[in-house]
Structures are given as structure tokens and as C-alpha cells.
Amino acid sequence: MTLEFTGQMLCSAGVSYFHVYPNGDVYRCLADYNARRPPMFNLKRDGWKGAVDPPVCDHERCYNACDLDWTTKWQVDGQGRLEKTFEGQRKDIEKEVSLLLCSQRLESPQRRMAYFIWSPTLACNYTCAYCGCAAGEKRVRHDFPSSYPELSVAEWIGIWSDILERFEYGILSITGGEPLLSEATIPVLSRVTKKFACYITSNISRNIMEFTRSSIRPRGPSEIEGFGQVPVGLAGINCSLHPTSKGFNWELFKGAVLLLQHAGFHVSVNYVGYPLQLYLAPTYKAWCEQNAIEFTLSSWQGVDNEGTVARYSLPERTFFEEIAPSHRKKANELVFMECSYDVMFDDPVTHVLMADILTLTGRIRNLSPTVWQVGSGPGRWSVAGYLTRVGQRKKWLRELRTSPLDCGVPQNGELEFALRIDTGGLPAGTYEVWVDMLMEGQYWMAFHGAVPGAATLRIETFSHEIAVDADAVTLSPGGTAVLTGTVRNTCSKPWPEGAGAEPLKLGARLSRSSVTGEAVGEFRTPLERLPETPEDMVAFRLVLDPEELQRGEYALSIDIVKEGQFWLADKGATATVIPVVVA
Numbered sequence: 001m002t003l004e005f006t007g008q009m010l011c012s013a014g015v016s017y018f019h020v021y022p023n024g025d026v027y028r029c030l031a032d033y034n035a036r037r038p039p040m041f042n043l044k045r046d047g048w049k050g051a052v053d054p055p056v057c058d059h060e061r062c063y064n065a066c067d068l069d070w071t072t073k074w075q076v077d078g079q080g081r082l083e084k085t086f087e088g089q090r091k092d093i094e095k096e097v098s099l100l101l102c103s104q105r106l107e108s109p110q111r112r113m114a115y116f117i118w119s120p121t122l123a124c125n126y127t128c129a130y131c132g133c134a135a136g137e138k139r140v141r142h143d144f145p146s147s148y149p150e151l152s153v154a155e156w157i158g159i160w161s162d163i164l165e166r167f168e169y170g171i172l173s174i175t176g177g178e179p180l181l182s183e184a185t186i187p188v189l190s191r192v193t194k195k196f197a198c199y200i201t202s203n204i205s206r207n208i209m210e211f212t213r214s215s216i217r218p219r220g221p222s223e224i225e226g227f228g229q230v231p232v233g234l235a236g237i238n239c240s241l242h243p244t245s246k247g248f249n250w251e252l253f254k255g256a257v258l259l260l261q262h263a264g265f266h267v268s269v270n271y272v273g274y275p276l277q278l279y280l281a282p283t284y285k286a287w288c289e290q291n292a293i294e295f296t297l298s299s300w301q302g303v304d305n306e307g308t309v310a311r312y313s314l315p316e317r318t319f320f321e322e323i324a325p326s327h328r329k330k331a332n333e334l335v336f337m338e339c340s341y342d343v344m345f346d347d348p349v350t351h352v353l354m355a356d357i358l359t360l361t362g363r364i365r366n367l368s369p370t371v372w373q374v375g376s377g378p379g380r381w382s383v384a385g386y387l388t389r390v391g392q393r394k395k396w397l398r399e400l401r402t403s404p405l406d407c408g409v410p411q412n413g414e415l416e417f418a419l420r421i422d423t424g425g426l427p428a429g430t431y432e433v434w435v436d437m438l439m440e441g442q443y444w445m446a447f448h449g450a451v452p453g454a455a456t457l458r459i460e461t462f463s464h465e466i467a468v469d470a471d472a473v474t475l476s477p478g479g480t481a482v483l484t485g486t487v488r489n490t491c492s493k494p495w496p497e498g499a500g501a502e503p504l505k506l507g508a509r510l511s512r513s514s515v516t517g518e519a520v521g522e523f524r525t526p527l528e529r530l531p532e533t534p535e536d537m538v539a540f541r542l543v544l545d546p547e548e549l550q551r552g553e554y555a556l557s558i559d560i561v562k563e564g565q566f567w568l569a570d571k572g573a574t575a576t577v578i579p580v581v582v583a
């Protein structure tokens, strides 16, 4: 579901709508977070710095269903005059509170109440293969901005106490990761439920008895001046059911749901239609219906945690549509898009040397039933890809991107591409480059039926054997030494020549104690010719004449060098290292 912008847009996100992250960062909306924009402010560092008036939205369109639900947008002309109002889309659901947010006016934006989405942690105790947000705390810390360091219980209590003083009313939706892993969730809920309507989404595997033994009360009415009668308390517990996760216990899950239901809470069950658990859905749905519990099946397609690219086959999709509630189907129009293409490479097999940079070129033909909008902004597709070891498609080693100019590619039209691939750091071997189309950095056409094309990339390596007549060298400070030896080409092909006419030379780098340290001296000597075979030995004579060195132990790494371009060690060869002592 998207809202295309045709003029300047002001938005209530940032005034009455906020995403609060584990380290206290606050974002105006998910579009800002996903685009890696900086947060509006950090609660711990800055205190509350919400906007007073609706700020300008600089996204090209609003494309996140959840943000569209609760934010109101105003299209204005160059003088700031109102042209059009887009009310939050949630206004027909939960009317008594949604109207307070969805029907606000530009001249009087809602400042007395707000909608908060709070993630106290992005970590989780489950291992759902389809999880996009909590596949292990290390990855969460690394991949997700604002996830770490999590604020302490005392800090969160202080922050939410301030928010409760600042706003007369609010809606709090708690999510994660698994929010009940955070020690702060229950004490914060105990306080916030006294004044706001709260919702939580949880796998309900931890701390569930806290709900029935703390001061958290189920939803109930409260009279607030200027708002009339509004609900406060814990208005909904969305229990997410993950039967294929390690640690899931069906009896415990049922017990927890019933415990919460009998304590008077409104519970619902959410189930992810991941292909490997899709056909189990009717079993769980039947139990929910038997106990008068709402059951929602959400569609899922994407790359799972093992790297399998999964999309619904026709029978899976038909099955899903039979049991999914209709509002879920509508929200997943993108998921059910039909995509198809043909990828044609100019060179289906490419040979490169280790650490080379190459450009893979070709064309991709649009076989989808629609025109592709190509470009770099929201809603636009670009050619993208990923590199894998041959036969190991699930492990992406590099992701590849292009930045095409905005254009449309009609049905049967072709789009040229040039993918730059840096092979630096990749060992020699055979790789596959998979080419697909990508939208907004996350929607691959492969999720929607397209079959990526693959080119083969062979990364080749070179070798030599450099023999030195001396096992070690001793130098006096400021002194010189001469090294002699032979060099042979031990690979079955000529060494790479690089660009320019300057020939390869024998080179050496002197470093303190270890060859990986910064070189304190470099030396060169020309070779009378390049050796051609393992039997072909070419003699060399290398003069070591370093600047005055401190006394101590050094290492001399001897290799073949193309001046200013590469050392053969970068391309797989093993340099010969001998110790040097300055005494």
C-alpha cells in the first residue's frame, strides 16, 4: 500500500507518531529508519525533542502500511497553503481512538496525544528461519541501527514517566525482537497502561505470569478531558505462534494464551505463512477458533536465515488465499506480484585474477506482464546481484548494485546493465554471479516468481618460488647487504603483466618483526628476463640499503612486483620471508 506524492507533503509523523528504539533513538517513521536516516533525537542524550508542527516529508512517497495507518499528511503548495489532506488509514478501525489521530488538522495538529511504537530490544530467544529482525543478538547489533546499547530498566522507567507527563493520552504498541526479553517491558507496561491504550506483540514464551500478577490491567474505559471516553490498559496481546522455531512448546503456548484470555486480556494469534509451516496453519487455526481466539495468517516470502530464496508456488499461494483473512491479502499485493525476465550476459564465463575489479555486462529482458519503473528511488527497480561460491548459493559473499537513471522498461523491452565486482579478498576458485532486479534495497523479483540469471566467474591465482642464498641477514645500523638467489615461475601460465610497459621486477619489503606491519624500507631489482616454467631459474641480485634503522628484528618479504599496481602475493603467490637483524 503506497501513497504517491505530487507536491510538498507535511506529515504528523514526528509530532504525534514515533518509533522508539532500544538505545533510546526516536525516528519519525519506519521510512526514515529503513532509509538509514539519522534519528530525530535520542531520549537518553537529548531528552524529548518531538516536533511541534508537522515537518516536511522528503521521501518520494509514503510506502509503509503501518506509518500510513496512523499518520496524517497534508499536501501544500509553494506558499504552504493546504491543497489536500490524507487522513491516516486506520480511521475506520478502533474508531474511538483512531479518529483522534487520523482526523487532525494542519492548523491544529494533535499535540496532546501520540502513537508510539516501542522496541525495548531487537534480540529474541527464538530462531525462526523467516525472521527478518532477530536472528541472533550479534547480527542484530551489527545490522540494525539503534539496537544497541539497550537502555537500562531505570532509564526506560524515567523516559516513559516523562512521556506520560508530557502527553495527556497515547497509544503504545510494543514490539521487538521479543519484547519480554527486556527487563524493562513489564515495569513500563505497568505504568503506561494506567494512562494509555497499550498493545504488545510477543512470542509469549517468557514472563507470562507477570501479566496476571502485576498491576497491568486489561483494557477499560477512562474519561480524559477533551478526549471523552477512551480505552486505557493493555488493550491487546498479539501472540505470535512460531512452531518451527527451536524452543517452541505448543502446550506452553496454548497454556499461556488461555491464561491471558482467562485473566481478561484480549488475545489474538498471529501466524507466519512461511512455506515450511504454511500447511500446519489449519491445525492451529482450528484450536484458536475452538477457543474464540482471532487467528491471522500473514504471508511470507523472501530470503530465510539459511539464504533460501522462497516464494509461494501456485498451490501454496492458493492455499494461503483460502485461509488468510482478506485484509492481509490486500496488504500483501507486492508479495503476489508476478515477475519474469531473461538475463543475457555478454560473457557468461569470465576469468579474472585475484584482487581484480571487473565489470560484468549484459541485458535483462522484461517478461513480466507490466512495465518496469527503473531507477534508484522508492518504487523503482534496478539491476542487482550477489556473488556465491559455485554450488553454495545460499551464502552470499558480495552484494552487487547498479544505479540506473529513471526510465520505464516496457514488456519485452531490454535494460542494459554493468555490474562492478571487486574480487579483493576472495580466494581463487569458481564463483557464480546471480543477477536479479531489486526495489528499495529489499524486494527482489526472485521473491515474485522471477528466476535470476547466473554467470560464472573464475578467480585465478599465480605462484612463484623465490630461493635466497642466505637464511638470514645481519645489518649494522646504516649498513647495506646484498642478497642473491633465484626465482622460478611455478604456475602453468605467464605471470600477469598489468598495465603499461614497465616490466615486472623482484621487490622486497622490510617490516618490523612481522611482514604484516608497515614497511620501513622497500627494495627493487630488475630481472634479466621472466622465468617461464618451474624448471626455468632466473638469478637475481638485490641490494638492501635501508635508511638508518633502529636495532632489532625485522622481516624481509621478497616477491614479484608490478610497480604501482600489484604484488603477486595479492594474486595468490606466497612471498619468501627471511629474518633481518639490525645489530
Ligand code: SF4
Binding pocket: 009, 011, 012, 013, 028, 029, 030, 031, 032, 057, 058, 059, 061, 062, 063, 067, 068, 071, 073
Ligand atoms: S509521509 Fe510517510 S514517509 Fe513521509 S514522514 Fe510521514 S510517515 Fe514517513
Ligand code: SF4
Binding pocket: 124, 125, 126, 127, 128, 130, 131, 132, 133, 134, 135, 176, 177, 178, 203, 240, 242, 245
Ligand atoms: S519470535 Fe519473532 S522476533 Fe523472535 S525469531 Fe521469531 S520472528 Fe523473529
